[in-house]
Amino acid sequence: MLQVNFLKNNKELVLNRFKVRGLDAAETVGKVLEMDDQRKALQSKLDNTQAEINSASKEVGKLFAQGKQEEANGIKARVAELKETQKAVNNELAELKPALQDLLLTLPNVPHESVPPGNTDEDNEVFKAWHTDLPTLDDSAQPHWELAKKYDIIDFELGVKITGAGFPVFKGKGAQLKRALINFFLNEARDAGYQEIMPPLLVNEASAFATGQLPDKEGQMYHVTAQNFFLIPTAEVPVTNIYRDVIVKEADFPIKLTGHTPCFRVEAGSYGAHVRGLNRVHQFDKVEIVQIVHPEKSYETLQTMVKHIEGLLIKLELPYRILRLCGGDLGFTSALTFDFEVYSAAQKRWLEVSSVSNFETFQSNRMKLRFKNENKKTVLAHTLNGSALALARIVASLLENHQTADGITIPKALQPYTMFDKIS
RNA sequence: GGAGAAAUGGCAGAGUGGUCGAAUGCACUAGUCUUGAAAACUAGCGUCCGUUCACGCGGACCGGGGGUUCGAAUCCCUCUUUCUCCGCCA
Numbered sequence: 001m002l003q004v005n006f007l008k009n010n011k012e013l014v015l016n017r018f019k020v021r022g023l024d025a026a027e028t029v030g031k032v033l034e035m036d037d038q039r040k041a042l043q044s045k046l047d048n049t050q051a052e053i054n055s056a057s058k059e060v061g062k063l064f065a066q067g068k069q070e071e072a073n074g075i076k077a078r079v080a081e082l083k084e085t086q087k088a089v090n091n092e093l094a095e096l097k098p099a100l101q102d103l104l105l106t107l108p109n110v111p112h113e114s115v116p117p118g119n120t121d122e123d124n125e126v127f128k129a130w131h132t133d134l135p136t137l138d139d140s141a142q143p144h145w146e147l148a149k150k151y152d153i154i155d156f157e158l159g160v161k162i163t164g165a166g167f168p169v170f171k172g173k174g175a176q177l178k179r180a181l182i183n184f185f186l187n188e189a190r191d192a193g194y195q196e197i198m199p200p201l202l203v204n205e206a207s208a209f210a211t212g213q214l215p216d217k218e219g220q221m222y223h224v225t226a227q228n229f230f231l232i233p234t235a236e237v238p239v240t241n242i243y244r245d246v247i248v249k250e251a252d253f254p255i256k257l258t259g260h261t262p263c264f265r266v267e268a269g270s271y272g273a274h275v276r277g278l279n280r281v282h283q284f285d286k287v288e289i290v291q292i293v294h295p296e297k298s299y300e301t302l303q304t305m306v307k308h309i310e311g312l313l314i315k316l317e318l319p320y321r322i323l324r325l326c327g328g329d330l331g332f333t334s335a336l337t338f339d340f341e342v343y344s345a346a347q348k349r350w351l352e353v354s355s356v357s358n359f360e361t362f363q364s365n366r367m368k369l370r371f372k373n374e375n376k377k378t379v380l381a382h383t384l385n386g387s388a389l390a391l392a393r394i395v396a397s398l399l400e401n402h403q404t405a406d407g408i409t410i411p412k413a414l415q416p417y418t419m420f421d422k423i424s
Numbered sequence: 425g426g427a428g429a430a431a432u433g434g435c436a437g438a439g440u441g442g443u444c445g446a447a448u449g450c451a452c453u454a455g456u457c458u459u460g461a462a463a464a465c466u467a468g469c470g471u472c473c474g475u476u477c478a479c480g481c482g483g484a485c486c487g488g489g490g491g492u493u494c495g496a497a498u499c500c501c502u503c504u505u506u507c508u509c510c511g512c513c514a
Contacts, residue, residue: 043474047483054483057495061442064494076494083494247471378471 001366002107004036017110020117020327035100042093049086109362111327112336118326128322137345144396145277151423166282173423180417182260185287194258199238202229207241210367212333222264231264235288236385244367255292284392290385298382302358305386306338309354315413318397319343335360346400353393356386
């Protein structure tokens with residue numbers, strides 16, 4: 001959620017930046033500013049009325065103490081009038097404030113100046129290309145869903161029986177590979193200074209709102225209606241919410257958290273070849289990294305997070321590239337996002353395996369995550385997060401890229417975790 | 425699931441209708457003292473909104489919401505959470 005004052009002071013800048021998203025928000029922003037002026041006028045009126053009531057009430061107390069009942073009753077009558085005014089103004093405010101809030105919530109984050117304009121993923125900028133030729137496999141190469149069946153490590157049909165489509169069952173070495181990857185990713189994050197968190201997998205409305213899943217993406221989360229909980233679509237939600245309504249000390253920066261959780265996503269309306277196998281599932285495991293930092297440091301931090309994720313892909317010996325998302329592909333809450341894609345020679349296409357974003361104050365404003373700066377002013381912090389990494393698609397990439405005639409080779413860095421060097 | 429008790433500032437903990445944004449202690453910050461530190465002493469020390477160049481001023485907030493009253497931390501209703509006991513249970 002954007003801050004009204006920021007909008008007010010940077011109206012032209014904001015409107016221009018929105019254009020890279022293909023968004024013309026002039027009308028909405030104008031309306032927001034207008035409503036905020038109304039809000040302030042009403043607030044002042046309310047405060048002044050309240051001040052009068054307060055001083056009159058004190059007067060009444062004094063007069064009673066002095067036994068001047070008649071005078072006191074006169075003031076009481078005036079207070080009754082003031083209360084009518086107060087009630088009317090209050091009602092107006094009670095209508096205006098949520099309306100203003102709702103309107104403000106329709107505005108996405110302001111894209112960073114480096115975000116290229118564009119409408120679709122074809123307009124994304126290749127920030128870092130793969131450094132050599134893309135790998136090729138011979139004609140016998142198989143996509144991961146075939147390999148999974150061949151080695152009996154992932155059973156998609158069994159998942160359909162137990163739950164439904166998009167809930168694969170990992171078996172034997174498939175399950176072990178997954179567990180190894182989780183440990184590998186968590187240890188790498190720990191070594192990079194991230195504190196490990198095991199959060200709840202269900203969150204309440206306030207938490208889902210704070211990180212921006214509500215109201216924008218309500219349909220994408222599984223909703224436990226009886227208790228009004230949501231199954232988390234990413235660890236970002238519970239982990240970042242640790243700091244909801246918290247004023248941290250500047251000396252605590254940077255706050256670095258990591259966590260592994262299953263992630264649940266409805267992913268409605270997705271069918272066809274591109275969502276086969278592990279390409280898109282309703283439940284997958286992910287290790288997330290989250291940072292809460294000083295506003296001046298957030299872009300520097302974003303680069304270190306990019307480096308961290310890149311390091312993981314290198315250790316897993318996967319061909320990757322890094323994209324800078326264009327305005328049209330940029331998430332609602334993000335100011336700048338880098339996507340990581342791994343090339344699958346078997347599917348002959350790039351698969352998104354990670355996304356790392358700087359939200360600047362968009363999330364912290366919603367969740368009131370602040371710190372005291374050197375002037376003892378309370379200021380919003382910046383939040384960032386990234387997948388490091390998402391399991392399902394990494395498993396797919398590993399199977400496809402490391403397949404050989406006599407089995408799947410496990411990358412060296414992962415072998416201490418899997419305790420085997422081949423799936424055959 | 426049943427019965428009872430409670431919720432006040434970073435923490436502990438007073439306050440039961442007006443002078444209470446709230447005593448006191450601890451913690452924290454600054455200063456005095458000291459070669460330095462500790463101790464002692466002095467002062468400061470919540471969040472949000474509005475207004476102001478600023479000092480400041482006005483308003484809201486004592487778990488959330490609503491009510492009674494001229495006036496509510498204090499009385500009433502309701503919700504939530506926590507604790508104790510009983511039951512059930514991984």
